[in-house]
Amino acid sequence: MPEYLTDIKFRVEDIHIDEMISECKRLRDQAIISFLWVSGCRPSEMLEFCKKDIFFLEDKVHFKLVTKKLGRGGRFKVNERTLVFNSDNRWIQIIKEYSELMSNPEVPLFKISDRAIEYIITKVSTTVLGFPLAPYHFRHSRMSKLAETKGLTQLMYFKGSADARSVSAYLHGRPFEVDL
Numbered sequence: 001m002p003e004y005l006t007d008i009k010f011r012v013e014d015i016h017i018d019e020m021i022s023e024c025k026r027l028r029d030q031a032i033i034s035f036l037w038v039s040g041c042r043p044s045e046m047l048e049f050c051k052k053d054i055f056f057l058e059d060k061v062h063f064k065l066v067t068k069k070l071g072r073g074g075r076f077k078v079n080e081r082t083l084v085f086n087s088d089n090r091w092i093q094i095i096k097e098y099s100e101l102m103s104n105p106e107v108p109l110f111k112i113s114d115r116a117i118e119y120i121i122t123k124v125s126t127t128v129l130g131f132p133l134a135p136y137h138f139r140h141s142r143m144s145k146l147a148e149t150k151g152l153t154q155l156m157y158f159k160g161s162a163d164a165r166s167v168s169a170y171l172h173g174r175p176f177e178v179d180l
Contacts, residue, residue: 012037012133012141019128020121021094029120031098032110034091036121036135039083040142041065043117043135052105054096061087061096 017037024030035046045065055062067079085092099109110117117135125133 010133010137011144012137016125016129017091017138020124021091023124023128024120027094027098027101028110028112029124030094032112032117032120033124033138034094035110036117036138037142038085038089038091038095039063039065040139040146042067042139043114044068046117047108047110047112047114049110050106050108051099051102054099056087056096059087061085061089061092
């Protein structure tokens with residue numbers, strides 16, 4: 001099995017997302033790729049996202065995301081967080097355009113299965129990049145980028161995590177010069 005399928009070493013970049021979106025014929029598929037890229041969320045979190053969870057305030061867009069994790073004792077822990085983006089972001093514009101097609105604010109934006117999302121991303125990435133990606137490649141790449149540019153607490157919040165150990169997979173050492 002190729003290494004890029006067993007280990008997340010391939011780093012998805014903005015240019016790859018733009019190329020993948022250009023390949024998509026359906027606005028829904030463009031919105032799925034855009035949403036997973038900007039939010040870094042899991043497909044299961046995206047599938048619960050409704051039109052009522054988007055707030056447009058001045059030049060910012062707020063996404064209210066819900067993370068459900070199985071905690072100790074077999075109980076689900078629900079963690080809500082709000083991610084704020086610039087409204088002029090090209091991927092946010094795709095999501096906004098798609099969300100405006102939805103009339104019922106209580107219905108999830110994406111009426112699709114996890115498996116269908118994986119199929120779309122695998123198919124488009126294979127066509128554009130020459131090899132398949134999974135939704136987790138988007139998440140890992142987004143979190144790794146944030147780990148380099150933001151602090152640990154911002155990364156934990158963005159990911160929807162209360163434990164610093166859960167973000168350690170996104171912290172990669174990079175060479176640098178030390179001035180003494």
